[in-house]
Amino acid sequence: MVSGRRGEKRQEQQAFALKGTMPAMTMLCLRTADVSAIERQLEGHISQMPHFFLHLPILLDLDALGDEPVDLGALAGLLRKHNLVPIAVRNPTDAQRERAVAAGLGVLRTPLTRSPRKDAPAEGNTPTPGPVAVGPAGADRGAAGAAADRGAAGSARRSRDAAPAPDAAGEPPPAGLTLRQPVRSGQVIYVPHGDLVVLSPVSSGAELIANDNIHVYAPLRGRAMAGAHNNADASIFCMSLEAEFVSIAGRYLMADEIPDEHRGKPARISVQNDGLVVTRL
Amino acid sequence: MSKVVVVTSGKGGVGKTTTTANLASGIAALGYKTIAIDFDVGLRNLDLVMGCERRVVYDLVNAIRGEATLRQAVIKDKRIETLYVLPASQTRDKDALTLDGVGRILDELRAAGFEYIFCDSPAGIEWGAQMAMYFADEAIVVTNPEVSSVRDSDRVLGLLDAKTRRAELGEEAIKTHLLLTRYAPARVAKGEMLAYQDVLELLGIPLLGVIPESTAVLQASNAGTPVVLDPTSDAAQAYLDVVQRFLGEERPHRFLESAKKGFFSRIFGGQAATA
Ligand SMILES: Nc1ncnc2c1ncn2[C@@H]1O[C@H](COP(=O)(O)OP(=O)(O)OP(=O)(O)O)[C@@H](O)[C@H]1O
Ligand SMILES: [Mg+2]
Numbered sequence: 001m002v003s004g005r006r007g008e009k010r011q012e013q014q015a016f017a018l019k020g021t022m023p024a025m026t027m028l029c030l031r032t033a034d035v036s037a038i039e040r041q042l043e044g045h046i047s048q049m050p051h052f053f054l055h056l057p058i059l060l061d062l063d064a065l066g067d068e069p070v071d072l073g074a075l076a077g078l079l080r081k082h083n084l085v086p087i088a089v090r091n092p093t094d095a096q097r098e099r100a101v102a103a104g105l106g107v108l109r110t111p112l113t114r115s116p117r118k119d120a121p122a123e124g125n126t127p128t129p130g131p132v133a134v135g136p137a138g139a140d141r142g143a144a145g146a147a148a149d150r151g152a153a154g155s156a157r158r159s160r161d162a163a164p165a166p167d168a169a170g171e172p173p174p175a176g177l178t179l180r181q182p183v184r185s186g187q188v189i190y191v192p193h194g195d196l197v198v199l200s201p202v203s204s205g206a207e208l209i210a211n212d213n214i215h216v217y218a219p220l221r222g223r224a225m226a227g228a229h230n231n232a233d234a235s236i237f238c239m240s241l242e243a244e245f246v247s248i249a250g251r252y253l254m255a256d257e258i259p260d261e262h263r264g265k266p267a268r269i270s271v272q273n274d275g276l277v278v279t280r281l
Numbered sequence: 282m283s284k285v286v287v288v289t290s291g292k293g294g295v296g297k298t299t300t301t302a303n304l305a306s307g308i309a310a311l312g313y314k315t316i317a318i319d320f321d322v323g324l325r326n327l328d329l330v331m332g333c334e335r336r337v338v339y340d341l342v343n344a345i346r347g348e349a350t351l352r353q354a355v356i357k358d359k360r361i362e363t364l365y366v367l368p369a370s371q372t373r374d375k376d377a378l379t380l381d382g383v384g385r386i387l388d389e390l391r392a393a394g395f396e397y398i399f400c401d402s403p404a405g406i407e408w409g410a411q412m413a414m415y416f417a418d419e420a421i422v423v424t425n426p427e428v429s430s431v432r433d434s435d436r437v438l439g440l441l442d443a444k445t446r447r448a449e450l451g452e453e454a455i456k457t458h459l460l461l462t463r464y465a466p467a468r469v470a471k472g473e474m475l476a477y478q479d480v481l482e483l484l485g486i487p488l489l490g491v492i493p494e495s496t497a498v499l500q501a502s503n504a505g506t507p508v509v510l511d512p513t514s515d516a517a518q519a520y521l522d523v524v525q526r527f528l529g530e531e532r533p534h535r536f537l538e539s540a541k542k543g544f545f546s547r548i549f550g551g552q553a554a555t556a
Contacts, residue, residue: 182485184439185432201485203435221483 291433293404307524332505345382
């Protein structure tokens with residue numbers, strides 16, 4: 001405003017900088033235009049993992065729908081109602097694109113994965129956005145839910161604090177969380193970026209969620225979900241595999257499906273050929 | 282220095298009230314000024330177990346609401362000079378407890394020179410249980426040797442770590458003790474109950490003691506005389522050991538194995554422990 005060293009001034013006063021970035025995001029790959037069917041399934045997922053879904057940014061992949069009309073306005077409203085944040089659609093036809101714009105959503109045409117590290121096996125085909133816990137919910141949700149949620153919020157908050165915003169270069173935020181104390185039944189630890197390291201036992205009825213690896217240097221008796229935002233390179237490591245449920249990038253094993261020879265042994269769980277394999281450490 | 286000790290469990294009917302009555306009595310009998318507070322508003326029964334139910338005039342809720350002074354609400358035990366009871370209300374519900382109110386009562390008790398303040402928690406993990414644990418310095422987690430009780434205790438341990446004053450202020454964590462009650466070694470041997478080693482492994486907190494299943498406990502409750510006051514039964518002996526350990530003395534754990542004699546008679550009698 002005031003004249004003078006204008007260049008410098010402008011530099012100082014810049015309100016923001018524009019950067020390109022490519023964060024991992026959860027994608028809802030629609031297989032039906034039936035919004036109420038989508039809602040039913042969504043409610044199921046959310047009731048199982050409320051923390052995972054809270055304020056989660058969502059991309060909508062319309063590839064499988066073709067031109068089938070879908071009420072994107074209603075769908076976006078539904079997602080917001082459940083505390084999700086719809087961002088944009090991907091792979092729309094021209095007709096869908098108009099609906100997206102009308103619904104206030106962004107449009108992504110190009111494939112998202114540009115990084116060479118990811119020879120992602122057709123990322124768009126992965127049907128499940130993040131982990132889908134189909135198993136029985138932690139023993140005593142419901143009545144105990146509220147209290148546990150509050151207990152967990154502390155941990156989640158801590159983990160968020162530990163994850164600084166992306167730096168100026170647009171690098172993914174270095175993050176992760178190391179917990180020394182036991183994770184007890186009813187507690188949920190959610191680490192949106194990086195590895196989760198737990199140095200004490202994880203009780204049956206407790207839940208660990210991380211976007212990258214999960215390491216438990218003690219018995220893992222609860223539920224562990226690594227690669228939560230569809231990161232199939234993630235692994236789960238534990239000193240004694242006694243888990244109720246493990247999942248990586250949407251693939252999962254229930255307790256009964258974990259081979260007996262690995263029960264109570266040090267183990268790694270990772271993705272192989274689109275399924276989970278357990279290997280002895 | 283006064284210590285606020287919550288006796289809690291998550292699961293109901295595992296022996297919290299029995300433990301509160303016996304620990305408070307055992308410690309008071311050694312000369313410490315001690316009070317046991319019943320937080321089980323609506324289901325008061327600490328007064329029954331401690332044999333002072335006929336002298337209840339006012340209760341915890343009255344004291345919180347200022348309807349009675351604390352001095353009026355507290356009942357002095359007739360057997361032990363330094364023992365007091367603050368009963369729960371039978372007619373209100375747990376919502377009558379407020380954080381401020383409970384905090385004020387505890388401050389007053391500290392100021393009155395109580396050295397040990399035992400809070401008998403209601404079952405569950407809802408409001409009443411949270412009020413009972415919120416101000417605690419130490420917690421005795423009462424657990425029975427069965428999976429559901431262990432799971433609930435685990436959950437309570439998580440709450441003690443997260444939803445208490447010490448946790449919120451970032452102070453040193455509440456000191457937790459495991460008390461395994463209604464332990465029946467004969468049933469453990471038959472695989473009907475978890476062994477104490479398994480429970481310890483699952484919960485990972487120090488073992489304060491193991492109280493055997495004993496008919497003496499029920500008889501004592503009905504008589505309104507905590508078992509520690511008649512130290513002939515093994516449950517009484519076990520509780521006396523617990524009192525000493527709680528005060529810092531080291532004592533070997535007893536009653537972990539079934540006694541050789543009477544083994545069969547106990548099994549066939551359907552009772553796992555001698556009286
Ligand atoms: N060691 C024991 N041996 C046999 N019976 C016991 C023992 N300990 C407790 N009991 C019995 O178990 C029942 C429940 O005990 P108590 O009332 O102390 O449990 P609680 O945890 O306080 O229950 P609530 O959750 O309802 O408050 C009572 O009938 C009591 O006499
Ligand atoms: Mg009770």
